[in-house]
Every structure is written in structure tokens, then in C-alpha cells.
Amino acid sequence: MMGVAVAGVVWAAEAEGETSNFLIPNGTFFFILAIFLVVFGVIGKFVVKPVQKVLEERERLLAQTAQDNRQAADQDAAADSEYRGELASARSEAGKLRDQARSDGRQVVDEMRSEANDEVADRLKQASDTLKAEGQSLAPSLNASVETLSQTLADRILGAGSDQPSRSTPRE
Amino acid sequence: MIQDAIPVSAIDVGHHTTATWLGMTVNTDTIYATLLAAAVTLILAFILRAKVTSTGVPSGVQLFWEAITVQMRSQIQSSMGLTLAPFVLPLAVTLFVFILVANWISVLPLQYTASDGRTMELLKPPASDINFVLALALFVFVCYHAAGFRKRGIVGYPIKVAKGHVAFLAPINIVEEIAKPISLSLRLFGNIFAGVIMVGLIALLPTYIMWAPNAIWKTFDLFVGLIQAFIFALLTILYFSQATEDADEHH
Numbered sequence: 001m002m003g004v005a006v007a008g009v010v011w012a013a014e015a016e017g018e019t020s021n022f023l024i025p026n027g028t029f030f031f032i033l034a035i036f037l038v039v040f041g042v043i044g045k046f047v048v049k050p051v052q053k054v055l056e057e058r059e060r061l062l063a064q065t066a067q068d069n070r071q072a073a074d075q076d077a078a079a080d081s082e083y084r085g086e087l088a089s090a091r092s093e094a095g096k097l098r099d100q101a102r103s104d105g106r107q108v109v110d111e112m113r114s115e116a117n118d119e120v121a122d123r124l125k126q127a128s129d130t131l132k133a134e135g136q137s138l139a140p141s142l143n144a145s146v147e148t149l150s151q152t153l154a155d156r157i158l159g160a161g162s163d164q165p166s167r168s169t170p171r172e
Numbered sequence: 173m174i175q176d177a178i179p180v181s182a183i184d185v186g187h188h189t190t191a192t193w194l195g196m197t198v199n200t201d202t203i204y205a206t207l208l209a210a211a212v213t214l215i216l217a218f219i220l221r222a223k224v225t226s227t228g229v230p231s232g233v234q235l236f237w238e239a240i241t242v243q244m245r246s247q248i249q250s251s252m253g254l255t256l257a258p259f260v261l262p263l264a265v266t267l268f269v270f271i272l273v274a275n276w277i278s279v280l281p282l283q284y285t286a287s288d289g290r291t292m293e294l295l296k297p298p299a300s301d302i303n304f305v306l307a308l309a310l311f312v313f314v315c316y317h318a319a320g321f322r323k324r325g326i327v328g329y330p331i332k333v334a335k336g337h338v339a340f341l342a343p344i345n346i347v348e349e350i351a352k353p354i355s356l357s358l359r360l361f362g363n364i365f366a367g368v369i370m371v372g373l374i375a376l377l378p379t380y381i382m383w384a385p386n387a388i389w390k391t392f393d394l395f396v397g398l399i400q401a402f403i404f405a406l407l408t409i410l411y412f413s414q415a416t417e418d419a420d421e422h423h
Binding site for chain 2: 035
């Protein structure tokens with residue numbers, strides 16, 4: 001069988017009228033090499049170079065976009081923190097104002113209250129003074145009239161006693 | 173005996189149609205198939221050239237080239253860095269696409285009947301011809317050694333190649349260096365040539381069943397063609413990185 005196979009191959013080769021071995025290179029080598037070099041040159045010049053340029057350009061755009069994004073995020077964060085700071089200071093200022101207003105109000109209330117107290121004390125003092133003065137001014141005249149009044153009273157008692165002796169006698 | 177001999181001769185191993193060009197015997201079928209592969213590759217290249225864009229929507233052709241370029245560039249970057257040999261990237265991209273197209277044109281079921289009555293494939297994959305694989309592998313061999321000489325000098329580079337990492341392994345290193353172009357070329361040749369033989373064997377089947385294994389095999393052959401093209405380009409990059417690597421890198 002093996003011998004037959006080999007004979008078959010040899011027959012196929014001999015049919016061409018030559019005893020060439022297909023594993024031995026021939027002139028085809030140089031033509032293939034030339035074709036390959038042309039393809040190599042064209043691809044190196046017209047494909048790889050522009051594709052590399054495109055890839056670089058795209059990477060540059062990507063980096064640019066990423067940087068823009070980062071910058072925008074930074075700006076956003078800065079604006080946000082600024083806003084928060086402003087808000088906090090405004091809040092504390094508002095609180096301060098509120099406290100101020102509250103203390104001012106309290107002061108006004110205190111002032112009014114003390115004023116009112118003073119006035120009340122003044123009025124009381126004035127009223128008591130007036131009363132005292134009136135009392136003092138009335139006292140002498142009343143004292144002066146005590147005698148006549150007591151005289152009159154006694155007279156009345158006595159006069160009535162003569163009218164009703166049974167009742168006045170025991171007192172005498 | 174005769175019944176044994178007929179199918180064996182029908183397989184027709186390694187037959188080429190030949191002519192004499194410039195005083196040399198050339199395999200015209202290989203050259204025509206290679207020219208077709210080159211034409212397809214160049215048309216793709218010129219379509220890209222006409223429509224390449226960096227800001228607009230890239231065309232399908234541009235995405236094809238970009239994907240291959242990015243893939244090869246990442247391979248080169250991971251093994252040697254892009255700056256060492258700037259022409260490795262175009263070389264790897266060219267090898268991959270050219271070999272891929274050359275392998276894939278054989279999937280077309282184009283056959284003709286020769287004058288002696290034998291059925292021949294119109295487009296045999298060029299890589300099933302030893303000339304094709306040798307041309308590519310020897311070109312790569314010369315290029316990466318040239319890069320090595322450029323990096324290390326006319327004396328330093330051969331010493332580095334022979335010495336490798338350990339001096340007493342010098343004989344093995346030299347054998348390995350000789351084996352590189354042989355293995356690089358014969359790997360591709362063997363895979364694609366085996367595909368041709370498989371198609372020849374399947375063709376011996378009766379016609380009513382032949383289509384099934386043929387379809388399965390051609391599909392698998394597409395995969396083999398892709399893998400072999402990728403391996404050829406990848407090994408080219410690795411050989412370049414070995415030729416230009418820094419001496420102290422692995423100590």
C-alpha cells in the first residue's frame with residue numbers, strides 16, 4: 001500500500017515532465033516577496049499611519065473630555081461649597097440679628113416696666129403725701145372744734161339728763 | 173493494485189501549474205492567488221485611506237483596520253514597547269491581514285477541470301505553497317535580525333543571540349535561532365497544506381454526501397486560517413522583542 005502511494009505521488013510529479021519536489025522553493029519566492037513588500041509598503045503608509053493618527057486623536061479627545069469633566073466637577077464643587085458657606089454665614093447673621101432683636105425687645109420691656117414701677121411708686125407717694133397733708137391740714141380745725149363739740153355733746157347729755165334724770169343720775 | 177492507485181493519484185499532492193518567468197520556474201496558481209489576496213488587502217487599504225476619520229463615525233473598513241491595529245499594538249506594547257522598532261506594527265498588521273485574506277480566499281468553491289481530466293481548485297491558498305511561507309518567514313527573519321543588529325551592534329548582537337541568558341546553552345540557542353524561520357514558515361504551510369489535502373480527500377467521497385464534510389471542513393478551515401494568521405503575526409512580534417530586548421531585563 002505504502003509503495004503504491006509513493007508511486008502515485010511520483011507519478012503525479014512525473015506527469016508534469018519534471019522531477020521537482022514541491023518542498024523546494026523556486027522562483028515563485030521572489031514574486032511572492034515582491035507582492036508582499038508592495039502590500040507592506042501600502043499598509044504601512046496608507047493604513048497603519050492614519051489609523052494610529054486617528055487613535056491618538058481619539059485618545060486626545062477622550063483625555064480632553066475627561067479633563068473638561070474634571071474641571072467642571074471642580075467648579076461645581078467650588079460653587080457648591082461657596083454657596084454653603086454663604087448660606088451658613090447668612091444663617092448665623094440672621095440668628096445674630098434675631099438674638100439682637102430679642103435682647104433689644106427685652107431691654108425695652110424692662111425699661112418700660114421699671115418706668116411704670118417708678119410711676120406707680122411716684123403716684124403712691126404723691127397720694128399718700130396728699131392724704132397726709134390733707135390730714136394735717138384738717139387736724140387743727142378738728143382739734144379746735146373738739147372742745148365746742150364736746151361742750152355741745154355734754155350739754156346735750158346734761159340737758160337730756162334733766163329731762164330724764166333716772167338715766168343720767170348713775171353716771172354723775 | 174490499480175484500484176488502490178487511482179484514489180491516491182487523485183489526491184494530487186503539491187501539484188502546481190508552472191511557467192517560466194524571467195528565467196525562473198514559477199508556480200502561477202500561487203502567484204495569481206497571492207495577487208488576488210494582495211488586491212483584496214489593497215482595496216481594503218484604499219477604502220480606509222479614502223474614508224478615514226477621527227471625529228466622524230468610522231466606517232466598517234476603518235473599524236476592521238482599527239481593531240487589528242489596536243490588537244497588534246497591545247501585543248507589541250506588552251512584549252517590547254512601541255518605541256523599539258517602529259516598523260513592527262505595520263509589519264504585524266500587514267502579515268496578519270495578508271495571510272488572513274490569503275487563507276480565506278480558498279474557501280471559495282471554485283474548481284476547474286484540467287486538460288488531463290483532473291479536477292483542480294482554481295484558487296489554492298497561497299500558504300499551501302512553500303514559496304509563500306518561506307518568503308514571509310525569511311523576510312521576518314531578516315527584519316528582526318536587522319533590528320537586533322541595529323540595537324546591539326555588529327558584534328554585540330551575534331554574541332547576545334548565541335549566549336542567550338546562560339552561556340553554556342549557546343549550541344541550543346543557535347539551533348533555536350535556525351529553527352525559528354523554519355518553524356514559522358512550516359507551521360503555516362503545514363496547517364494550510366493539510367487543509368488542501370483534506371479538501372482533496374473529501375472530494376473523493378460520493379457527491380451525495382460530499383457537501384456535508386466539505387461544509388464542515390471549510391468552516392473549520394476559516395478558523396484555522398484566522399488562527400494561523402494571528403500566530404504568524406504574534407510570533408513575528410515575539411521574535412522582534414527577543415531580538416531587541418534589554419540584556420538586564422530578566423536578571
